[in-house]
Amino acid sequence: MAGEGEGGGSWTSLAFRGLILVAALLAPAAALAEQDPTPKAAAAVDLAFGAYQRGDYHEAMREARKRVDDNPNDAAALTLIGRMHAEGAGVKRDPRLAADYFRRAADAGDATGAYLYGAALLANAPTTSERKIARTYLEKAAAQNQGPALNLLGEMALENNGAYADFAAAAGYFRRGAELGDADAAYALAELSRKGKGVEKNDAEAARWFGVAAAQEHQAAMVELAIMQFNGWGAPRDVQSAVKLLRGAARLGNAVAQNRLAYVLAQGNGVERDLAEATKLRDLSRAKGLRDDALDRLLDDLSKAQQPDSDAKGR
Numbered sequence: 247m248a249g250e251g252e253g254g255g256s257w258t259s260l261a262f263r264g265l266i267l268v269a270a271l272l273a274p275a276a277a278l279a280e281q282d283p284t285p286k287a288a289a290a291v292d293l294a295f296g297a298y299q300r301g302d303y304h305e306a307m308r309e310a311r312k313r314v315d316d317n318p319n320d321a322a323a324l325t326l327i328g329r330m331h332a333e334g335a336g337v338k339r340d341p342r343l344a345a346d347y348f349r350r351a352a353d354a355g356d357a358t359g360a361y362l363y364g365a366a367l368l369a370n371a372p373t374t375s376e377r378k379i380a381r382t383y384l385e386k387a388a389a390q391n392q393g394p395a396l397n398l399l400g401e402m403a404l405e406n407n408g409a410y411a412d413f414a415a416a417a418g419y420f421r422r423g424a425e426l427g428d429a430d431a432a433y434a435l436a437e438l439s440r441k442g443k444g445v446e447k448n449d450a451e452a453a454r455w456f457g458v459a460a461a462q463e464h465q466a467a468m469v470e471l472a473i474m475q476f477n478g479w480g481a482p483r484d485v486q487s488a489v490k491l492l493r494g495a496a497r498l499g500n501a502v503a504q505n506r507l508a509y510v511l512a513q514g515n516g517v518e519r520d521l522a523e524a525t526k527l528r529d530l531s532r533a534k535g536l537r538d539d540a541l542d543r544l545l546d547d548l549s550k551a552q553q554p555d556s557d558a559k560g561r
Contacts, residue, residue, distance in 0.1 A: 294309035297309060298335070306336065307337065319354040320354070321355060322356070324350045324354065325348065325351040325362065327347045328343075328344045328351065328359070329344070332366075345366035345367070348363035351363075352386065357386070357390035357392045358387070360390075360395070361383070361384065361398075364387065364398065365398060368380050368402075377407070381402060385399070391426055392426075393422075393424075393426035393427055394423070400415075400416040400419030400431060413443040413445075414444040415444075416444055417438050417444035420432075420435040424455060424458060430464070433470075436451075436454075436455035436456040437452070437470075439452040450481070453475075463498060465495045465499075465503065468503065469495050471491055472489075472503075472506070473506070475487050488516075489510060492507040492510065496530075502531070502536065504531040504536075505528070505538055507527050508524040508528045509544070511523050511527070512545055512548055521548055
């Protein structure tokens, strides 16, 4: 198995993934309560966030609004309300209103709110002024060790307002985010390390950071690490581990993983040949838009080669 950048994602494609996805990074109720550790505050957050987790969005909104009424600068409640407006959870989906709540949470000193507001500004063809504001808020979040914010700052450095990418600055942001455990940042740093962009080219370092992201089920990283392990690039050749990674990413619905695993199963590369499963995986990846004529020919040829054996058994 060979290939580069086959995981179905690139570092520059991650920045503007939309408000619903970034909103999913909100902290759990216990962490939100830490912003105001009094028993009453913790109970209030538990009521609102607990209702949200149960899917009782009307109750969650009611409890969160009560808390904001008591304290207009309650960042935890503001962020939760923003999340529900971003997702359309119990209310009409309203990205603009969600962004306003995230801004209010950010202005109250909340790192998650600052990140979400910055991400919201970047979500839909931002103007130059919006990008500047987004950077300001993302820097605020980054100063509080918000990994996803550092990842977005890295992506902004790669875009660099349409000029040549500032790979060195991007690598710095990605490294900080990766060291804080952000999977997207780890994946991006691995890509830069593999290509020698902004950092020294180092396949072993790339494999290490792909591994960090893959451990968090980052699908593209799982595929890229599998490819490196199949080929012995930057990591010991380990077909069994590579197949396990591909199976995991395929189960998560990654079309590239399904495609590459179909090749492995069709060829019996380190695993028992299974044309039926290979065909199923090929069909799944094709349904997601990944067409591969070479794989189609391989499966057809192998199926035809098996046909005489089947006919002989029938006689």
